[in-house]
């Protein structure tokens with residue numbers, strides 16, 4: 001019998017692998033025992049609050065900091081002990097995009113984008129051709145002679161992305177690339193990164209402190225706190241069933257909350273309608289559970305809050321549901337039936353009259 005086809009070719013080295021990487025500064029452990037692997041073509045998000053260790057992790061990945069313990073491999077090659085000149089070609093395999101763009105103000109857009117190629121000693125005609133290709137890719141054709149000061153923040157970041165891609169890296173490392181941008185521009189830049197991932201199969205590592213960025217494009221996410229990985233998994237699963245307190249906190253502003261008027265009227269013991277919070281996610285969330293429950297128990301159901309979303313192709317959501325049963329005695333069975341179809345079901349209390 002054939003086993004399921006693996007997502008990744010086991011014989012191909014991962015683009016990036018960290019094995020037990022730790023780094024202390026004096027007594028302080030900035031990162032501890034970090035294990036992670038990024039395979040070709042995937043978008044992995046790393047999220048953490050300020051001080052979680054994100055910058056230290058990036059510096060270990062690009063060889064600016066030597067870990068105290070553990071190994072970093074880029075395309076199967078360990079970078080420990082490499083000299084500066086040996087590190088250069090390895091670093092060129094990683095294109096970096098920065099929060100504040102890091103463009104050279106006295107160079108044109110074309111010169112900024114061509115810089116990595118110039119450093120790599122590529123001939124001028126090749127550089128010119130590549131700059132035009134990249135400008136088209138990032139939607140800035142015709143802007144090659146502009147200076148950074150003539151561009152908006154979003155356009156500057158497009159130039160930053162084009163420059164990062166110039167030397168055809170194996171990995172694009174985005175360090176808070178949208179943190180300085182307004183929500184609309186953030187959306188455009190994330191869409192561009194998602195398009196580039198699909199069109200070129202580019203592998204992307206996204207470092208961010210914003211769950212919204214993760215939700216939009218990361219297929220997999222690692223949650224970092226106090227220098228340790230506290231949670232990891234497919235993005236939709238983490239959104240649907242966050243396990244750690246820090247993940248729930250990071251998700252706070254993303255998940256729908258119960259309407260305040262509803263919460264104010266909740267009675268823990270009795271009322272005409274029972275109020276449930278349902279957490280739904282994955283393939284099971286597509287089932288018509290509300291109509292099934294209504295029919296099975298001859299109950300009347302009202303949605304009183306929440307919403308459903310699509311995260312990386314999977315339905316994920318939190319609904320607040322008011323259930324008026326035929327008899328109060330049905331509530332335990334209704335609770336069980338809901339729990340059987342959801343990731344989590346909680347009976348929050350009861351209300352009387354319409355909320």
Ligand SMILES: Nc1ncnc2c1ncn2[C@@H]1O[C@H](COP(=O)(O)OP(=O)(O)OP(=O)(O)O)[C@@H](O)[C@H]1O
Pocket residue numbers: 025028029030031048049050051052053054055056057209
């Ligand atoms: N060079 C250093 N010397 C001493 N302590 C450091 C150094 N670099 C980082 N740290 C400490 O290590 C911890 C992790 O810092 P790091 O900058 O990696 O976190 P971060 O998640 O990138 O935070 P931020 O989002 O604020 O940049 C912090 O407590 C920080 O104070």
